[in-house]
Amino acid sequence: MSKTVLVLGGPDTGKTHFTGQLYGRLMLTDSAIKLLSAPDDLGAIQQVLDSLGEGRAADHTPIAADHRMPWELRMPSGAEATIIWPDYGGEQLQGIFHSRSVPVSWVDRVRDSDCWLLFIRPLILRQFEDILTRRRGLVAASASELTPKIALKPWSDAAYYVELLQILLWTRHAEVPAQRRSPRLLVMLSCWDELSQKELPAEALRAVLPLFYEFLASNWDSSCCRIFGLSSLGKALSKTEPDQDFQDLGPDQQGYVVMPDGERSPDLTVPLAWLLEDQT
C-alpha cells in the first residue's frame, strides 16, 4: 500500500517538531506504527533531531524548503505501507491564500494525496469581539467611512481556513459543499500545552474557529474527519537555551496526543494510524 499524506500548516504551527518527534516514535517498538527501516538519508530531519536531543527547539523551516521523505511503515494490522512525508516552509501555504493561486508544484500533491493533515495552533489565532459576542450597539460611521472601502481588510482566521480548504478542494475538482469521505482529514490542534482550558479537541476547535468547524461538519462525513490535540514536546523549548530535563529524559519520553475522546497518549503515531487506515 502506498499513500500520500498532504501536510498543511502555516509557519509556527508545529509541523517540524511533530515530524521530528513522529520519526522518533516510529523507531520505537511499542508504537502503533513502526518504521521498517531507517531511511537512507535522514536529510532535513537530522537537524530537528539534533536540536531536540540537545533540549532545544528546532530552527524555523526555510520558506523555500520542500522535502519529501519516503517512509516504509508497518501498520497496526501488520500490513506494510509506504508514505511520502513532506516538510516545507509554512509560508508556502499562506502564499496560496494571499496569491489566490496554487503553484504547479502543489497541484499534483493536492490532487494525488489520500489524506490531509492540517495543523492549527490555537494560541496564535486572532480572536475578535463583535456586536454579538459583546452586547453593545453600533454607532454611526465616522465621516471618513462614509465612502465605501477600497481595500479589503484582513480576513478572520476562520474565514482564512475555510477559503484555504475551498481552494484546495477546487484544485481536486471536488464538489463544494458535499459530505466527502476523501481525502480523509485530520485536524491537529498543535501546541496543546499552551492552552489553559482542557476540553475535547473538537470543542476547542469549535470555540476558536466556529465558522471553520461548521464548514468541516458540512463538507466531510463525520467518520472521515477527526480532530486531535497535539503537544509534540510537552512544553515550550528555547532555540538557544537547552532544557536540561528534556535532554535527560530524551525526546522519546516527551510529547503526547489528545484523542478525540479526550484521552492522552504518548504514542504520536496514533493520529497517523487513523489517517492511513483503510476505509471500509
Place this chain on the structure above:
Amino acid sequence: MKRPCIQRDCYVSEDGICQMGEPNAEVCKFREEAIEADLEPEASPAVQWDRLHPPWTGRALSGSDVAPLVGHARPLLIGLLGSSDAGKTTYLMTSYLRLHQGCSVEAYRFAASYTLGGWENLADYGRFSPGQPPRFPPHTSSGLERTPGLLHLAFRLEKLESHDMAAQKATTVELLLADAPGEWFDQWAIASDASASAGARWIIRHTDGIMLFLDCDALAGSQRGGAVTKLIRLLDRLGPKVMERPVAAIWSKADRYPDIPNAIRVRIETALILRLPDRKEFFIRAGNPDPDPESDAPEGGVAASMAWLLDEIKLQTIRMAASPPFKSPDPFFAYRGRSTERAG
C-alpha cells in the same frame, strides 16, 4: 482593447463593475494609476501559467461570475428591497456575524461561501478593534453598476425524514443575496422603465424571494410623511410583480416600532394587506441589541426571516412545473429555466 485598470481581474470597461468595489470606477485609484502610466494590455501583470487560479476572488459576485461556480446546484436569489438606510446591509452583516459565531440559520448550517471577502468586509464594521468601536456599514452606493453585488452562501440543510427518525437527509442550498442601494428602488417605484431603474428591474426579474425592509426609525421620525409615501409607492409598484414569490416583510430597528403613530401604521398595514397579502412579517433589531439578556436574542429575527424565506422558496420551487429553457443574453438566465418572463 485598452484595459483602463491595472488590476488584472478588473473589467470595468466591459460591465461597468469595478472589482475593488469602487462604486464610481472613474475615481478608483487603480484606474487613475493606469491612466497615468498609460498602460497597454501587454504591460499588465502576466498571467502566471505555473499557477492555478480558482474562478472566484472572494469579493461580491456579479451576475456573470456566478455560472462557473455553482453549475451543479441552482442558486436561490434573494433580493433585499427597501429605502436607503432601512437596514439591509446591517442585516447582512449581522447574518454573517452569526454564522461566524457558529450559529446556524435554524436548520441551515454554513457549508461554503465564494464571497468570504465580501462578507469579511461587512463583518469588519461589526467587530471591535483597537480604537474602533463597531459601527453601521456605510451606505451602499449607487455608482455605475447595473447589477448588484451578490453575496454567496451555501448551506447544508439537515432534516429528519418523517418516516424514519434515524435517517438524516442532508441537502445543499446555495444562496445569493443581492444588496442593492435603496435609491434603486425609490427610482424604480417612480419610473420602472427608466434607465436608472435597470438595476432594480434586474433584481425583480431574477429574484426567487424578497426581503422588504420597513424602517421603523424613519417611519417614526420627523420625516415620516415622506418615508411612508415612499414605502407605499414601492408597495404599489412591487405588489403586481411579486407573483408567486415569497416576501418577508422585515420591520427593522424594531425598538422604534411602538413610536410609529397609529395612523401611519394603519396606512402601511392597509397597503401591505392589499399589495402583499401572503407576506410574513418579522421584527428585528440587528445592530442595536436589547440590553435585557433574558429577552429573545435581537438577532433571532435575522435567522428566522432568512430560514422562513429559504423554506418558502424551496416549497415554491417544488410546486412549479418544469419549464423549457428560457433563452436570454443575460448569463444569469443560463440555468434559470423559467418559461415565463417576469417583467421588471
